[in-house]
Amino acid sequence: MAATSKAQCAKCEKNSGILTCDGCLVKFCRRCFNDHRQDLSKELDNVVYEHDMVKQQLETPNENDCHNLFKQIDKWKKDSIDKINQLADQCRTDVVKLLDKNKDRLMDRFLKITNRVRKGTDDEDYDERDLSKWINDLKELKDELIESSNFRVEEDKQQSSWIQKITVHEDFRDQLKAKDGNL
Ligand SMILES: [Zn+2]
Ligand SMILES: [Zn+2]
Structure with a gap:
């Protein structure tokens, strides 16, 4: 065994971990590092897929009944x-x-x-x-x-909440996110 203890590759636990991934801060040997890049590349495919789905949704005209x-x-x-x-x-x-x-x-x-x-x-x-x-x-x-004089139809002006009026509002969440640097 070597006198100086080198950090092991976190994946294979055999070779020395000579390369550290900046993202997850895990140390890998050369071969496992390449595997790790391969895994990340697969995850990128997933991001691209989601990206294309969102793009498609953005490019679809607004329909008056789906939202x-x-x-x-x-x-x-x-x-x-x-x-x-x-x-x-x-x-x-x-x-x-x-x-x-x-x-x-x-x-x-x-x-x-x-x-x-x-x-x-x-x-x-x-x-x-x-x-x-x-x-x-x-x-x-x-x-x-x-025309009977002793009964009539009368509007109840007090009961204003019988049918609740609705309005459409915009929340400013996107602007806040952009300010926080999340977008
Ligand atoms: Zn390894
Ligand atoms: Zn990583």
């Missing part, structure tokens, strides 16, 4: 429209119920008019004042049937 942001916008649009449709349907159902209820109430009033007119006709005791009142009552009833 995740477009999916996010479409989902927000669909969810919002669903909410509007659901509420509109609910409100329509409510209006039908109110109109039915209103008709029942108007029917009571109408039957009272019917009875008065019928009694007046039977007794033959009506005069101009009765005729005028009956025609007015009927007209009022007809107006309310067409």
Whole structure:
């Protein structure tokens, strides 16, 4: 054995490590150093492959449906429209119920008019004042049937967060990276 102890090649652990790779700081013998360069060259192929893939993506025109942001916008649009449709349907159902209820109430009033007119006709005791009142009552009833005065549609101005508004923003991560020297 030699008196002076030389560092061994880290790979074969037989020959002296005479060459150090600057990247991983490992000492190799001549042959293992060449193998190591070969391995690095294979990894470079991998980098080139990834590089070409990214290049291809960069050169592909932006499509309006593939990017995740477009999916996010479409989902927000669909969810919002669903909410509007659901509420509109609910409100329509409510209006039908109110109109039915209103008709029942108007029917009571109408039957009272019917009875008065019928009694007046039977007794033959009506005069101009009765005729005028009956025609007015009927007209009022007809107006309310067409446009009811006791219900309306109202916008809730307080509930502004019912549908969340969306906006598109740019984060300045790339600029920060470039400043840090990472790009
Ligand atoms: Zn070696
Ligand atoms: Zn190395």
